[in-house]
Amino acid sequence: MPSLKELIKKQDLLSGGHRACAGCGATIIVRQVLLAAQYPVVVGASTGCLEVVTTIFPYTAWKVPFIHSAFENVAATIAGVETGYRALKEKGKIKEEIRFIAFGGDGGTYDIGLQALSGAIERGHRMLYICYNNQAYMNTGIQRSSATPYCAHTTTSPAGKVIPGKPQFRKDLTEIVIAHDIPYAAQASLAYWNDLTKKVQKALEVDGPSFINVLSVCPLGWGVPSDMTVEIARLAVETCFWPLYEYENGKYIINRKPREKKPIEEFLKKQNRFRHIFRHPDRDKIIARIQKEIDRRWERLLKRAG
Amino acid sequence: MIVARTGNEAMAEAMRQVNPDVVAAYPITPATEIVQIFSSFVHDGLVDTKFVAVESEHSAMSACIGAAAAGARVMTGTASQGLALMHEMLFIAAALRLPIVLCVVNRSLSAPINIHCDHSDTLASRDSGWIQIYTENSQEAYDSVIQAVKISERALLPVMVTIDGFIISHGMERIDILDDREVREYLGEPPKRPNLLDIDKPITMGPLDLQDYFFEHKRSEIEGMNTSLPHIEAVAREYKERFGRYYPVIDTYRIDDAEVAVMAMGSAAGTAKVVVDRMREKGKKVGLIRMRVVRPFPKNYLKELIQGFAAVGIMDRSDTLSTLGGHLYVETRAVLYRASHQPPIKNYIYGLGGRDISLEEIEEIFEEVLEIGKSGKVTEPVVYKGVRE
Known part of the structure; x- marks a missing residue:
């Protein structure tokens, strides 16, 4: 594992000057991932914020080969690139060791891209799929996805007079991916650069598919100040809203067990997407329900990690 | 060599002789037998092709796009609903100017679900930027698939070659097939294109293209189609000179x-x-x-x-x-x-x-x-x- 001092000496493969909002989690994640990569990489991205802010023609922020084709298919597209690579390498037309990384947002991964992701994992392509998960369709104007947490306000799950935000709890995509018997899967956070770096390096050594679900923070969509991205991301881990863990060769490893699990209220109250909860007549009941679900999922993870 | 082949077999045979780097395909209902015949060539070691058995036609075309963007020679096959499911990706393949060859068995689009022949499937894709060649019989289908590889690599446009569902796809005909060597000599190595695996010269493919450049890019794609006919005709002439069979536009x-x-x-x-x-x-x-x-x-x-x-x-x-x-x-x-x-x-x-x-x-x-x-x-x-x- 390289130290931070070593990492910052490496060339940044996502240049500055792209058009992401101040405080955007996605580009922080991409820079960390590319700095961590110990091989030359080819990157694919699904349609979404990341693709939009980094590739407005005639500019590109990518200093690595990059392809975007559509929204629901980055897993299939990068699988095609990887297959082309294997074919050409076998014929001696390519000499280099290259790795393949797909970036998809939660919409492109949890929802419309789930089938393509599942297929690519089942077929065993040597690719690292990274979901930069900001828990809604931010690019199109903050619509709910299946990654959006319970009660969060989005433009398609608004905090209304009768229904206070999203009525359902989040889908647990990491567990769905693990159910494929994938060689390596993990959850990570942009607030823990060393953990993310280690995971990316492990994933790129896997001779097969690997998946990292990285919680991103969208200041605009979450309603947090742009200088709070890292702090909010850290709170998500400290409250067990977003546990850091790995699934490697059939075993669960929890990378960070908070000594004292912070109450979820601390995470919720800092974000405008949950503001309506605190004004709701059933405020305490709602927060208790959220806490209960977080506890249930955390306990389940503890059990799985033995 | 004179052989008896169905249209499906004739197209699969052409694919075997082309020996593409990558084939990605999915058998939607109605499925085409072309790809399943081809996969037996893969599993029997008759081709070097990497066969990707994807989970939908949408992913089939997506993977073909990825592989072609990597510089590989790429082919696939589909019919009817599968082509409809690929629809979004057809436009992207053409606009990225990727030489992909698609064998299509013409069958009705649902509803009602039918599986038999008409041309509604490929004609619904006529504005997607693909060259379209409609063949009359198995011999022409076989020859056209080989020609399509050459055409797509010269015009830098994807090409679909079609046969009529059941009438040609399942009908056995007498056809004259070339030697593997002749086909491979004719096609040669694909010409080098800018590709994703050139890691020393990183390129960005499929960027966001707004009001200031989209029109010029679309115009250049249109020009690619407008100037593709001479490529099709040149390939037809070369094919006649080499192999004796001629198919005019x-x-x-x-x-x-x-x-x-x-x-x-x-x-x-x-x-x-x-x-x-x-x-x-x-x-x-x-x-x-x-x-x-x-x-x-x-x-x-x-x-x-x-x-x-x-x-x-x-x-x-x-x-x-x-x-x-x-x-x-x-x-x-x-x-x-x-x-x-x-x-x-x-x-x-x-x-x-x-x-x-x-x-x-x-x-x-x-x-x-x-x-x-x-x-x-x-x-x-x-x-x-x-x-x-």
Whole structure:
């Protein structure tokens, strides 16, 4: 594992000057991932914020080969690139060791891209799929996805007079991916650069598919100040809203067990997407329900990690 | 070498000889046998191809795009609903100027679900930026698949080659296949293109392109299609010189002294040729025009060709559901708008969902077109042949 001092000496493969909002989690994640990569990489991205802010023609922020084709298919597209690579390498037309990384947002991964992701994992392509998960369709104007947490306000799950935000709890995509018997899967956070770096390096050594679900923070969509991205991301881990863990060769490893699990209220109250909860007549009941679900999922993870 | 092959087998055989780097495919209902035959070539070690058995046609075309963007030679196959599911990706493959060859078995689009032949599937994709070649029989399908590889790599556009579902795809025919060596020598190595695996020269493919550049990029893609016909013709000539078989952009049969002609695409053209012979025996001066290349639409050739007839009957195995008639009819009318002589034309929509068209029915069409040629009058411009109404 390289130290931070070593990492910052490496060339940044996502240049500055792209058009992401101040405080955007996605580009922080991409820079960390590319700095961590110990091989030359080819990157694919699904349609979404990341693709939009980094590739407005005639500019590109990518200093690595990059392809975007559509929204629901980055897993299939990068699988095609990887297959082309294997074919050409076998014929001696390519000499280099290259790795393949797909970036998809939660919409492109949890929802419309789930089938393509599942297929690519089942077929065993040597690719690292990274979901930069900001828990809604931010690019199109903050619509709910299946990654959006319970009660969060989005433009398609608004905090209304009768229904206070999203009525359902989040889908647990990491567990769905693990159910494929994938060689390596993990959850990570942009607030823990060393953990993310280690995971990316492990994933790129896997001779097969690997998946990292990285919680991103969208200041605009979450309603947090742009200088709070890292702090909010850290709170998500400290409250067990977003546990850091790995699934490697059939075993669960929890990378960070908070000594004292912070109450979820601390995470919720800092974000405008949950503001309506605190004004709701059933405020305490709602927060208790959220806490209960977080506890249930955390306990389940503890059990799985033995 | 003379062999007996179904249309599916003939196309799969051409794919085996091409020996592409990557094939990604999915067997939607109605599935095509082409890919399943090809996968047995892969598993028996007869090709070097990496076969990706994806989980949908959408992913099939997505993976083909990825592989082609990596610089690989890429082919796939589909039919009907599968082509419809690929629809979004067809446009992207063409706009990224990727040489991909797609073997399509023409079958009706749902609903109702049907699985038999008509041309509604590929004609619904006609504006996607793909070159489209409609073949008449297994021999032509085989030869056209090999030609398509060359055409796509020169024009930098994807190419779909079609055969009629069941009629050609499942019908056994006598075909002449080339030696593997001949095919591989003819195709050679694919020309080098900018690609994603050139890690020292990183490129960004598929960027966001707004009001300031999109139009220029789209215009250059349009120009790519506009200038693709000479590539198709050059490949047809080279193929004839090397292997003796020639396929023009528009195929014609006994039109030199014909008073009237019928236009058709696909296998029905073969049936119509038999009718032409029969009618010629009776002294009737009729001929056939078969549209082989439909994208790019060979407007100048067609305009020249049909101006000389007293009347033309246009057979369409599809309808545009626009009140205008079938696809070929609508496009021919557009071409005729600028013609100095405009023969009366009539549209015969036939064979939807695999309904057979008989020699007698085609003869009726010819007789009617001869009448129109004499009278110069078309009472009902679009009719449906062989349907219970």
